[in-house]
Amino acid sequence: MDGMAGHKSSLSWATNISVVVLVLLWLIPTIGLFVSSFRERDQISASGWWEAPFAVEITARGRTATEATPEGDLFVVTGNIYDDPEAGSFFPNGGGEIVAFGTRGVDPSEFEAGTVADLGDGETLVINPDGSYEYRTPEEPGSRGQRVYFAAASPPAFTLDNYRNVLTADNMDRAFINTLTVTIPATIIPILIAAFAAYALAWMDFPGRGLLIAIVVGLLVVPLQLALVPMLNLHNAIGVGQSFLGIWFAHTAFGMPLAVYLLRNYMVGLPRDIIESAKVDGATDFELFLRIILPLSFPALAAFSIFQFLWTWNDLLVAKVFLPSDDASKVMTVKIADDLLGSRGGDWGILATAAFVSIAVPLVVFFAMQRFLVRGLLAGSVK
């Protein structure tokens, strides 16, 4: 909206605000999971992650002590409710201020903290905000103290426990290594194969070149689903079976159309003079490719590697089909989708943390290499 002198200030305000809203909408989901991965399980279910920096009100229960001192015709029990092990177990980080209390489970915050509650039959109970209480009863209390419920603020607590659990107990470390093992060869191997083919399609003249390019473009959109059954059967027939070797082959092949297409588009744009003068100087195609084309194509090579890395790292479908389904060879996506979501459906701390472990590496790669990624995308679709 440039150049509109009269409207500029109001319009640019509107633009700024709209972009802020848009960015927030796009960021909030991820932030929610990120914050939650650092929260304790009880806190996650007690309050939304957007309230994480604030104290959480938790309803707890406990019992008063049993030692009573007679005072007139009444027995008086005094103490601090946080000294009761049951009540204390609700607040691993220490209890906060008590807001309300009660003696019935159906109405745990019947009375405001600090007020004297009349429990009937001459019994009274008062629990102060700091946890100290005074319980008066006409009969001598038995071996079990009076049941009390109370609502108290639990201070905000952030913890790395989830990460410790996920990385040690849940076999996620193994899955992380498996993902890495699948990803790195599946990223590196296609590059060289595709680069040679792209060079031939860009700079060598031979009959059928146009047709081959058209086929590569067509193969770009062939749904991967078609390859699953025939290729798995073939892998089984030739003895590769479901294995890392099989998934490397599969990823190499599935990345190939994009690799050839991207690299050819880039190589075709390289200056003709350089290539022709090298040919005049007597360079063979092989030397030309290795010494001139390959170094000049670095941005395209980098772009494709990032694509292929993100795609193989994030893939679920190929891993489910071409890798064995035993625990030792699960990659992270399969682990999360099949194991954690099924068995740990309610444990958001573990789920959020597992998700973050799995998306951390792609995010780092993404932010570090964004320039190349953008350039690669543009080489693929804008002319």
Added chain:
Amino acid sequence: MPVILQGIVTILIGVGGCVAYFYLSNLVLDRFIFPAKGEQAGRNINRANAVRPWLFLFPAVFVLGLYLVYPVIGSFIRSLYGREAGDFVGFGNYISLFGSPDFQTAFWNNVLWAVFVPAASTFFGLLAAQLTDKLSWGNIAKSLIFMPMAISFVGASLIWKFLYANDADIGLINAVRDMLGFSDPIDPLQIPFWNNFFLMIILVWIQTGFAMVILSAALRGIPEETIEAAILDGANPFQLFFKIKVPQIMPTIVVVWTTITVLVLKVFDIVYTMTGGNFGTEILPSYMMDFMFRDDGRATAIAFVIMIVVLPVMVWNIVQARKEVR
């Protein structure tokens, strides 16, 4: 870790093997098959140059042929057989598929996906591209909107599952409802029909960045003169956008739209992780996975239906590419 070792060995064999193949095959061609000396030197050089492209192309063509061309035929043939590989049923799989209500749900849901996701992603992408264009912090905004591209579909599903959680103390959607005075939490994933859209939003969230990046480059490529001329003629910003800019980047919009459409027809992860295809949210790719490992005939038939749906886009792409090559 023996698996890692296996990986490293594979990299070495793979890369070393490629280099060795290309080097040796060129060497053999030039030195032994068509040596550039002797009485036939000139002819040999020409012959060698005619063969060489195919040396360069062979590994890629072999891999493409085996993993992408052969399966199209292989899948089709397999889809003519029943659960057992030897049991020929002709088009029986297709007929029983089209008669099954589950398949119909999956098919029509997929049509919804293929319409809504590209439309919404392109719309938001264009909006974000235009709004961030002249902004001083535009690049930061863009990279934040682009970020979901790096997140796996599984990770994204989990992120949104959390947002949709059926509890006002966990899920943001229900918290907002709670704030607005609706006391009963809802589960967005179980609302008939609309739950499909709640799943599609996840893919829109991921793909908007892609659309934005490409459309923003296209917007920058518009010649300044056309914009200046329109401003001089008194066009307001909205006319400028809809009548000058959008028509000029139409080809790019089409490319973005079709690219996302093709992607939509492949993504099974979101439905698989979020609902497992329950509550009427099945789509073709996830429906296929129900039969994978159990009934190869059905599975390949569904895959082939996906192929047929993608076919028009494929033909269009090829036609466009051929225009460019010429």
